[in-house]
Amino acid sequence: MGDIRLMKGNEVIAEAAIRCGCDGYFGYPITPQSEVMETLMIRRPELETGMVVVQAESEVAAINMVYGGASCGKKVMTSSSSPGISLKAEGITYLAGAELPALIVNVVRGGPGLGTIQPAQSDYFQAVKGGGHGDYKLIVLAPASVQEMNDFVELSFDLAFKYLNPALILTDGVIGQMMEKVELSEFKPRWTEEEIIAKSGTWATTGKTADRERNISTSLDLDSAKQEIFNHKLQAKYRAMQENEVRFEKINCDDADYLFVAYGSSARICQKAIEIARKKGIKVGLLRPITLFPYPIKQIQEMLGQVKGILSVEMSAGQMVEDVRLAVNGKVPVEHYGRYGGIIPTPDEVVEALEQNFLGE
Amino acid sequence: MAKFIGAIVVDTEKCKGCGLCVVACPTKVIELARDVNGKGYHYAHMANAAACIGCSSCGLVCPDTVITVYRTKAS
Amino acid sequence: MTATTELKNIINEENVVYKKTSVLLDNEMHYCPGCTHGVIHKAIAEVIDDMDIQEKTIGVSPVGCSVLAYNYLDIDWQQAAHGRAPALATATSRLMPEKYVFTYQGDGDLASIGCAEIMHACNRGESIVVFFVNNAIYGMTGGQMAPTTLEGQVTATSPYGRDCQTTGFPMRISEMLAMLPGTRFVTRESAETPGAVRKLKKAIRKGFENTRENKGISFIEIVGTCSSGWKLSPVKSNEWMKENMFPYYPLGTLKDE
Numbered sequence: 001m002g003d004i005r006l007m008k009g010n011e012v013i014a015e016a017a018i019r020c021g022c023d024g025y026f027g028y029p030i031t032p033q034s035e036v037m038e039t040l041m042i043r044r045p046e047l048e049t050g051m052v053v054v055q056a057e058s059e060v061a062a063i064n065m066v067y068g069g070a071s072c073g074k075k076v077m078t079s080s081s082s083p084g085i086s087l088k089a090e091g092i093t094y095l096a097g098a099e100l101p102a103l104i105v106n107v108v109r110g111g112p113g114l115g116t117i118q119p120a121q122s123d124y125f126q127a128v129k130g131g132g133h134g135d136y137k138l139i140v141l142a143p144a145s146v147q148e149m150n151d152f153v154e155l156s157f158d159l160a161f162k163y164l165n166p167a168l169i170l171t172d173g174v175i176g177q178m179m180e181k182v183e184l185s186e187f188k189p190r191w192t193e194e195e196i197i198a199k200s201g202t203w204a205t206t207g208k209t210a211d212r213e214r215n216i217s218t219s220l221d222l223d224s225a226k227q228e229i230f231n232h233k234l235q236a237k238y239r240a241m242q243e244n245e246v247r248f249e250k251i252n253c254d255d256a257d258y259l260f261v262a263y264g265s266s267a268r269i270c271q272k273a274i275e276i277a278r279k280k281g282i283k284v285g286l287l288r289p290i291t292l293f294p295y296p297i298k299q300i301q302e303m304l305g306q307v308k309g310i311l312s313v314e315m316s317a318g319q320m321v322e323d324v325r326l327a328v329n330g331k332v333p334v335e336h337y338g339r340y341g342g343i344i345p346t347p348d349e350v351v352e353a354l355e356q357n358f359l360g361e
Numbered sequence: 362m363a364k365f366i367g368a369i370v371v372d373t374e375k376c377k378g379c380g381l382c383v384v385a386c387p388t389k390v391i392e393l394a395r396d397v398n399g400k401g402y403h404y405a406h407m408a409n410a411a412a413c414i415g416c417s418s419c420g421l422v423c424p425d426t427v428i429t430v431y432r433t434k435a436s
Numbered sequence: 437m438t439a440t441t442e443l444k445n446i447i448n449e450e451n452v453v454y455k456k457t458s459v460l461l462d463n464e465m466h467y468c469p470g471c472t473h474g475v476i477h478k479a480i481a482e483v484i485d486d487m488d489i490q491e492k493t494i495g496v497s498p499v500g501c502s503v504l505a506y507n508y509l510d511i512d513w514q515q516a517a518h519g520r521a522p523a524l525a526t527a528t529s530r531l532m533p534e535k536y537v538f539t540y541q542g543d544g545d546l547a548s549i550g551c552a553e554i555m556h557a558c559n560r561g562e563s564i565v566v567f568f569v570n571n572a573i574y575g576m577t578g579g580q581m582a583p584t585t586l587e588g589q590v591t592a593t594s595p596y597g598r599d600c601q602t603t604g605f606p607m608r609i610s611e612m613l614a615m616l617p618g619t620r621f622v623t624r625e626s627a628e629t630p631g632a633v634r635k636l637k638k639a640i641r642k643g644f645e646n647t648r649e650n651k652g653i654s655f656i657e658i659v660g661t662c663s664s665g666w667k668l669s670p671v672k673s674n675e676w677m678k679e680n681m682f683p684y685y686p687l688g689t690l691k692d693e
Contacts, residue, residue: 057553064520064524067514094517214510
């Protein structure tokens with residue numbers, strides 16, 4: 001059993017980073033995620049594990065510090081919230097284009113623009129469809145609890161290094177700010193220089209030794225034929241992720257006539273909505289995508305012979321619902337229920353939306 | 362009373378004929394050739410070999426590092 | 437002895453006094469004839485060779501003409517987004533403090549889009565060397581006005597000459613950065629004569645030596661030419677540079693602590 005604590009989601013991100021042997025965090029303050037860097041500054045991991053923590057001059061600089069650190073084969077990360085992630089978008093596509101592993105955390109707030117500091121899920125498109133330019137994908141994990149904030153930090157690094165691709169934790173102000181019981185991970189040492197060379201020596205810029213060619217961390221290739229071949233390679237990588245890395249959770253699905261699809265804090269709200277609906281005799285279940293890319297397409301399709309309608313519940317104007325509809329492909333009705341601009345829906349509202357859409361009330 | 366004698370070898374195919382070595386040479390050894398290389402550049406060459414003192418000035422200013430400089434004591 | 441046999445005697449491996457360092461790769465440089473980048477690349481490579489730090493040196497290349505610098509120096513390289521090289525170098529030097537980390541940036545990259553990154557890397561006093569190549573123009577994109585373009589200078593986006601009333605004034609970046617407590621060594625060099633190249637190499641060596649001591653950033657500006665952008669021959673470009681660039685961007689060490 002690891003340490004059990006009562007902690008804020010944002011604080012746990014910081015603690016989990018230290019414990020999983022993260023080498024560097026580069027950030028810039030923005031509400032509602034500033035506790036991540038604040039916690040790191042209080043914890044002083046440089047004295048404990050040697051982890052480097054830098055408050056950068058901007059989100060742009062922070063993500064490019066991540067690029068530099070990732071190029072060295074180090075486990076590096078940044079965190080921000082929606083407007084800050086927009087600023088990081090350039091660096092993120094460079095990371096994807098240079099095939100660099102890194103962790104980015106987005107504690108989403110309502111938008112567009114400066115929007116609000118309250119929670120939202122309106123950065124789904126930005127996270128899973130792009131955000132920056134070019135054909136690239138991020139591995140996107142959506143925690144629904146403070147425990148998952150802990151667990152997904154190490155998982156993100158594992159996946160990022162497995163696929164040499166940036167990973168993103170897409171959470172929001174609810175999970176980031178709430179306190180919950182969490183079992184923290186055991187401490188793992190940071191990789192030694194020898195371990196980094198053994199693991200990533202074929203690409204990491206650790207200093208060109210006589211026994212190998214120079215390593216170059218770049219996303220540039222002016223030869224279009226080569227650039228197309230490289231894009232084929234990226235697409236093959238994304239197909240492999242789709243094949244191997246889908247993570248999801250099903251709740252009360254065995255006898256369900258209707259299905260909620262929701263991730264993160266909306267999934268928590270849907271769990272309560274299920275209790276209320278079932279008391280009313282409506283058999284509804286929940287499919288919670290844990291990975292938003294790769295998306296649990298097959299798992300949704302497997303429910304199609306069973307359910308009569310699907311309600312996608314998000315704190316957005318309807319973003320993930322498009323992926324649900326693509327998976328369902330018209331076979332059963334799919335509707336969206338969302339609140340946005342920083343408003344969190346109540347379980348009662350969700351049940352009401354289910355009834356209105358599918359039960360003719 | 363030159364104490365040293367020198368010579369240069371220009372990788373003529375890589376030379377871009379910029380002429381910076383011609384200006385840098387203190388003893389006016391180098392000229393651009395009338396002929397052109399495969400890329401169409403009038404490459405640098407030793408037009409006045411006897412004057413070369415092997416000072417490396419041409420090599421230092423050559424942007425394409427195509428000049429090797431030799432130097433030995435005059436016999 | 438005939439002239440031919442005498443030459444044969446001189447051109448002999450044991451008489452070599454100057455040749456390409458092995459830190460420079462054999463790849464032909466894509467730069468235009470006479471481009472200062474070639475000379476600076478060579479000077480950096482020669483110092484890396486002299487100091488025997490090839491295995492410990494990490495370069496960060498910019499966006500601009502020198503984006504492909506990684507094709508020429510046989511060291512590990514990171515290629516940065518436009519202007520962001522100092523951010524990459526910050527993380528690299530913090531995470532691998534025993535390495536020699538440098539950025540190589542042009543005036544568009546460093547003085548325009550990357551102003552914030554260079555300013556703050558200097559202010560933090562990162563243990564890196566910055567090479568800032570100032571030729572007063574955007575080379576790669578086809579000769580547009582840079583923040584360092586001189587008053588009245590004709591470029592593709594200042595076709596009637598730079599008008600400082602509407603486009604601002606040429607920025608003396610080195611002077612600005614020398615004011616920051618985080619900079620340790622700030623110098624402005626050139627590379628148009630053998631003497632200038634030797635002086636530049638001394639500055640490069642000092643810069644790399646400073647990174648060892650972790651006492652602040654070394655900022656080496658090199659005033660250079662862009663004969664394609666300036667629409668002058670390489671030799672005429674050097675003359676133009678001496679007449680016009682050196683008075684506004686005076687050479688010499690601004691700070692050495």
